Amino acid sequence: MKLLLLTIVFVMISEVFIYVPSLAYFRNTWLIDRLERASIALRVSEGSGNFDMLSDSTAQDILEELGIQTIAIQNEGSRRLIAMSDMPAMVTSEFNTAILEPVNAIMEAMQSLLFGNSRTTRVVGQAKGLTGPDGKPVEIEIVLKEDKLHAAMLAHSINILQLSLVISIITASLVFLSLRALFVRPFRRVTRNMVHFSEDPEDPARVIAKSRRGDEIGIAQNQLAEMQTELQTMLGEKRTLADLGLAVSKINHDLRNILASAVLFSDRLQAIDDPVVQRFTPKLVRALDRAIDYCQSTLSYGRAREAPPAIRVVQLQTLVLEVSDALGLDSEQAVRFESHVGRDFTVDADPDQLFRVLLNLSRNALEAMKTNGTEMADSVVNCLTIRAWSEDRSDCITVSDTGPGVPDELRATLFKAFQSSSGPGGTGLGLAIAAELVRAHDGSLTLDQTGQGASFTVRLPVRRDIRDPIAAETATQATLRVVKSDTGHGA
Structure with a gap:
């Protein structure tokens, strides 16, 4: 579950780097669309190229339909106001279709998203299909409040958020299932085997089976199998040595008693008046004493560890x-x-x-x-x-x-x-x-x-x-x- 949540979070973070440029592109497209719609309206209302003041009813209809405050055209350095609302607001930003800087567009988009209800923007661009009396293209200029742009950007952001969330869940699920099948489940199998093996390391059936995988997980599983096998071998040897040590201790205990009896018999040999017996008896006693001392030292230390x-x-x-x-x-x-x-x-x-x-x-x-x-x-x-x-x-x-x-x-x-x-x-x-x-x-x-x-x-x-x-x-x-x-x- 943690892996799934982390994957969703990371995908959402990556979506941010896509959302910000797309939001700036949406704002630019929205403003250019308003500019083009204003051009179309002028072209429909004025069939000729002489742009006089529109009638009040026509101007208000265009302004209300487009959600703008003023329409003006520029030709040969002169600016003519075509339509205007009763009380246009003060312009706080400007958008020129001929100058589209990515960094500035992103900053303006964020301003519009956060403070769009209180902003007024002047949009300037070349009017498509409109020419002046001299036959040259004219520029059209509109002034609008960004409240509708703000609402559109919020709706666009919500759509992107929903779409990103769906993409994140699908992507995270696929990544999670892939990682689970390729890495998580093999690692869980290894860890379960380690716990199972630790309960009875001497059971050969608890050794993990070797893997045919050539990646790191396969190498780790094969190394674990080899270490478990070596550990079982070492435990078997230690158990054998422990049993051997116990048997030696028992033998030494009884052997010491037998040797003590042999010493008593050798002491009696010293009383025999025979030169050969008198010559070899001390050597026999010395050998028996060494054997008894060694048996005693072995029993004292509990194993075959030599005394200093x-x-x-x-x-x-x-x-x-x-x-x-x-x-x-x-x-x-x-x-x-x-x-x-x-x-x-x-x-x-x-x-x-x-x-x-x-x-x-x-x-x-x-x-x-x-x-x-x-x-x-x-x-x-x-x-x-x-x-x-x-x-x-x-x-x-x-x-x-x-x-x-x-x-x-x-x-x-x-x-x-x-x-x-x-x-x-x-x-x-x-x-x-x-x-x-x-x-x-x-x-x-x-x-x-x-x-x-x-x-x-x-x-x-x-x-x-x-x-x-x-x-x-x-x-x-x-x-x-x-x-x-x-x-x-x-x-």
């Missing part, structure tokens, strides 16, 4: 040996393990989180090399190498293997969860977890572009407040004591 790292000075060689023991590399015959980490090399990190980073990288390397070994000759030597060095106020740790390397199509999503896995039984979480833990240390995990195998580099920033010599020495000694106690050796 407790950064301190850590002897890297100790962590590398623990990773080797956890993966059983000392007894692995198919893979050769090489550690190029100095005994005194230390890094600023959370030892448990850095252990998980190196463990995930090393485990992925082993899985890759196992897959590579089934496809290559037995003479191929599979080697896992860990190196460490310092540069540009950063500590760098590289885990390299001699496997098949990383395919080019996986490089873009290598560190995203569930995007890549090292084998058919993998989850695609190892690299994502490692990258997240390294970022928590304000470091970076990158894949080096090597010709053979894969090489991952961990960069950790050097922290000045931790790298105090006394604090570093104290922390290193504490780490060594913990490691020796884990391995069963005395201090």
Whole structure:
């Protein structure tokens, strides 16, 4: 309805620009018509070209019939009065048919429309069919009151108003129906679908159908359909992750209890007087403690969000040996393990989180090399190498293997969860977890572009407040004591 009313108003406004010139044209035509009628009357009443004063009865009849006050003719510079009423009014405006200026005509028309009852106009023009004694054309002049012109202009304005109103309604209706069919109804369909879709975004039946239109509305409808589809996909993934998170929380809860029972059994193993048992029991206890702590942190945060790292000075060689023991590399015959980490090399990190980073990288390397070994000759030597060095106020740790390397199509999503896995039984979480833990240390995990195998580099920033010599020495000694106690050796 608003669109219809606005269209009518706009059409009426446009009619104003047509009405004003047409009103001026109507006034000019009306005055010229009175002038021509006066000429005809004179030509009928005076058959000859000698214009004497008309008889009183004839003059009054002409004046009353034409609604004018005086009639005069001009010939050879002389002016002769032909007919005149008893009391002609004072002339307030003049109209000459030989001078028709559009702007002046519009202004005079508006004056006549507003103040026509009090105006008297002299109209001058060439008389058609009338000539003087010398045979030359004469000019005729009439003086009239504009009351009849005013009434005629009012009637003309009312007719134009009525006609404009009818045209406006018809035009507005056609425009309204066209806009409604082309724009309003499609937009309403889109908005209704948006409201309907918001009530249940996961229902595939609520996705709007794509349009075949090539205009802006069709593009908007197609984009809305794509966004709704993407939103449903995202909601489905989030729902799956939420269900997975709940399942993991339940599993962690029960697994923590099972691991606690395993710790109790491992404590009993320490009482067995066997050198082998005494050697491996601390490692088993340490691994169980790590598993329990990780399960507890997962339950505490309610999701797989890592706790902020407790950064301190850590002897890297100790962590590398623990990773080797956890993966059983000392007894692995198919893979050769090489550690190029100095005994005194230390890094600023959370030892448990850095252990998980190196463990995930090393485990992925082993899985890759196992897959590579089934496809290559037995003479191929599979080697896992860990190196460490310092540069540009950063500590760098590289885990390299001699496997098949990383395919080019996986490089873009290598560190995203569930995007890549090292084998058919993998989850695609190892690299994502490692990258997240390294970022928590304000470091970076990158894949080096090597010709053979894969090489991952961990960069950790050097922290000045931790790298105090006394604090570093104290922390290193504490780490060594913990490691020796884990391995069963005395201090």
